[in-house]
Amino acid sequence: MRKIIRKPARYISLLTLALSSSIVHASPWETKTSPSAHDPKAIGGYANGCLAGAASLPLQGKGYQVLRSDRLRYYGHPQTVSFIQRLSDLASDNLDTTLLIGDMSLPQGGRFSKGHKSHQTGLDIDIWLRLADKRLSAHQLLHPKPLSVVNIKQYKLLKKNWDLRHFELIKLAATDNDVARIFVHPVIKNKLCITESAGDREWLRKVRPWWGHHSHMHVRLKCPAGSEGCIEQAPPPEGDGCGAELQSWEPKPVTQVATKKSENKPVKTVKKKIIMPELCQQLINQS
Ligand SMILES: [Zn+2]
Numbered sequence: 001m002r003k004i005i006r007k008p009a010r011y012i013s014l015l016t017l018a019l020s021s022s023i024v025h026a027s028p029w030e031t032k033t034s035p036s037a038h039d040p041k042a043i044g045g046y047a048n049g050c051l052a053g054a055a056s057l058p059l060q061g062k063g064y065q066v067l068r069s070d071r072l073r074y075y076g077h078p079q080t081v082s083f084i085q086r087l088s089d090l091a092s093d094n095l096d097t098t099l100l101i102g103d104m105s106l107p108q109g110g111r112f113s114k115g116h117k118s119h120q121t122g123l124d125i126d127i128w129l130r131l132a133d134k135r136l137s138a139h140q141l142l143h144p145k146p147l148s149v150v151n152i153k154q155y156k157l158l159k160k161n162w163d164l165r166h167f168e169l170i171k172l173a174a175t176d177n178d179v180a181r182i183f184v185h186p187v188i189k190n191k192l193c194i195t196e197s198a199g200d201r202e203w204l205r206k207v208r209p210w211w212g213h214h215s216h217m218h219v220r221l222k223c224p225a226g227s228e229g230c231i232e233q234a235p236p237p238e239g240d241g242c243g244a245e246l247q248s249w250e251p252k253p254v255t256q257v258a259t260k261k262s263e264n265k266p267v268k269t270v271k272k273k274i275i276m277p278e279l280c281q282q283l284i285n286q287s
Helices: 009-025 078-095 138-142 164-174 186-195 202-206 254-263 278-285
Strands: 041-045 048-052 064-066 099-101 124-128 179-184 207-209 216-221
Touching: 041 278, 048 278, 064 078, 078 099, 078 124, 078 164, 078 216, 164 179, 164 186, 164 202, 164 216, 179 186, 179 202, 186 202, 186 207, 202 207
Parallel strands: 064 099, 179 207
Antiparallel strands: 041 048, 099 124, 124 216, 179 216
């Protein structure tokens, strides 16, 4: 006789909660399949905004290919599209490679259901650190395999996957005038700090350490002219960011972490309600 297994009530309520929370967080911006018919404008902040009059990056071009185009995340401010084409052109001529372009923004920007917090105003781009020396096939572009350059557990560079061209590529991007910041894993930032000579370190200021970002770099552009509602981030701290700040990212020995935690009193966090910029509310309500 088959045994009837009853699932505990707690299990069922957890399941319901998980399902309902995924419904609550579904983003209406993902239902927009084309850009709005406006002049181009990045509106709001990188992590709370939207994009009017987006441009689409052609799926193939000199020095680059677009990954997972079925997700419709190859839209950006026209300035973003120009930046990618400019950088790819240099990568092709100087580094003899093809860049793999990951997520940019949705056709009208805005929030994603999951994954990115930023990428909302058409000014953020993920560029993979896997350098495609041979162009990828249509199937490979839809199902790409990332290449990490960091051994996360050991907090070390994966030397077999690191190429001097990674250094050159990140430097090319950071020295572009339109770029505000580039996020890479702290281990990568450390490698850049070691590799650069004493004389030319200004660009390192723009390269910011952040978790994740070990198989792609995240490039963030400045607010373009004509985007009055666009909110800039404060400039990065002075200096190349290679000293104490970078060291503060290094994992601490377990005992130290445990003592630190017990010393800290629990802090009450109040969740702030995020209000979408009014222009974005208008945009999302248009069909
Ligand atoms: Zn990103």
